[in-house]
Amino acid sequence: MFKFVDEYRDKDLCRRLAEGIIGISKKPFTIMEVCGGHTMSIRKNGIHKLIGSNIKLVSGPGCPVCVTSQKDIDKAIALARLNNVVVCTFGDMVDVPGTSVTLAEVKAEKGNVRVVYSVQDVLSFAKNEPDKHFVFIGIGFETTAPTIAAAIMQAKAEKIKNFSVLALNKTMPAALKAVLEDKDAKINALISPGHVSTITGTGIYKFIVDDLRISCCVAGFEPADILRAIYLLAELRENNKVSLINAYERAVKENGNEKAKYIMYEVFDSADAEWRGFGVIPASGLRIRKEFADLDAEKIFKIDVGASKEIKGCICGDILRGIKEPKNCKLFGQKCTPMKPQGACMVSSEGTCAAWYKYGE
């Protein structure tokens, strides 16, 4: 019925792949799925229960809401507290606890936080309500950055003055390097993020294979996609080979989306960025170029939030680095639930803790 969906959910195909995985995997083996979308699909479909006991799946730092630092969340909240400013954001961000409040609480108090599905909605608001200033909270990886860049270019071309972006966008390669070089993590292979790769291409993983000698497999998000990636990685492992495989051929090209990359780097510059759980990672973020400074909320509002405080006992940082699992957290399921999230991994619908909580172990 759905081309490119149904065939990748085929029951028999998935069963054969799962049997194949169990058949070939003889050595204990830890695979990190980097992307939150993969984590959700694995948990939703129960893939982790289909692949036998030798393979362990751990989640990585690929949930954009989760890796947003406390300080950056406090900045978004500070913006929402300003008069005449409307903060627009993707849904998951509104419930992330800041040092003192959440955006949802500011929304209830001041009514100036709007949830949007696309940055284009924010441009429409700005045009229709010229008396207010609209700030879009730019989160996400290479997947969302091009559309945000395009909106910034459009705002400049159309001289929209009451629109700006708080660019908290991040890029994958440097963060992956940080995760994989971490001695505590012990990752044997990566399921590389499918959506990011549609933009970047597969080239960004070459250093992982060549320098760190860790296999990478770019995968789609359907059960058969993920099972196939696990199978291919297990096969490499059993044959003592390290390689880069693109198993998401229907969406990902070697060079990615050239036009999207071009737009992204027209507007953004590479910059150091602070990641929850990692601290500052050099050249892992995107900053709005000075040619677009009048659309950069950071420059327009010069917000200073002071010291931010992370929640005590929360191990989101270690979970994002693949060192610990939600069950190791004493807050998980007790003090920290989707109703009253303490850490970002529970807030985001793609967060590891949310996935564990929602779908059970």
Place this chain on the structure above:
Amino acid sequence: MQRITISHGSGGKVTHELINGLFVKHFKNNILDKKEDSAVFELAKIRRVAFTTDSYVVKPIFFPGGDIGKLAVCGTVNDIAVSGASPKYISSAFIIEEGFAVSDLERIVKSMALWAGKAGVKIVAGDTKVVEKKEADGIFINTSGIGVFEKDIICGVEKIRIGDKIIISGTIGDHGVAILKERQGLSFKSRIESDAAPLGGMIGKIMEKTNGVKFMRDPTRGGVATTLNEIIRGSNMGILIEEEKIPVAKEVRAACELLGLDPLYIANEGKVMIIVDPKEEKKVLTILKGHEYGKNAQTIGDVAHRYPGKVCLKTKYGVTRIIDMLTGEQLPRIC
């Protein structure tokens, strides 16, 4: 264009013109026509009644398959019907924003009259308030309703036993997706319509012809997943449903794929979930399938001794996982 002004809610002459010229005209019945402070009617021979109230703030007020008025009638009628009672009388209170188009109000009132007629209920009491511009968003409606028990049957969660079957009266998620599609301006080739419908007739037939219904609920906000959790929480039994048996229209499935939503958590406004003794399952299904609002009825799972207090889903790959309640808002103002 004629618009609602503050004077329409003042209680004076303009209010009376609105009440008589619109509400009484369309809702017409012998009880309302008396225009007394309270509707007075007989319930004397009835031992038990069901009473409920609900407010409707849906946005947009007109959507494919319905409008706020239809929802205000059907929602309250269904709340009564799922208790096992037969809906009889409803009240309707309007909170209208100054400047609201009278033509839109008339369209809503006509829709309410139409669906009240189809549901077999009389609108016997009402109220109108007008608030200043921007103090409300267009129109909000509250309806309360009374139903009577025709048969001496009591439904309740305490009647549920291991082995009972869980039936859903049709495809899930239609209402929520229809609303979301309107709000997001998504265009699909095929139409997705809200399933809003009065279920009193269909449920009445089940109550009349069968004896094994243990519990019923209309899975509105929070969807089937939340409703099942409400039922089984705190119990020493669990619920196991099967992914492959859950009916979802293909357009709804497509929209959910695009928007990253799970139909199990999306609101329905014309569906009933019935927990029934396995001996009566077939009979209930036959009645449902023979009714216009139950054509796609399906048994989706059963009450199990495993997983006490929890709802579990058997995925099509044979793995069992938890189905939790909806947390937070998936989409505000859908009803």
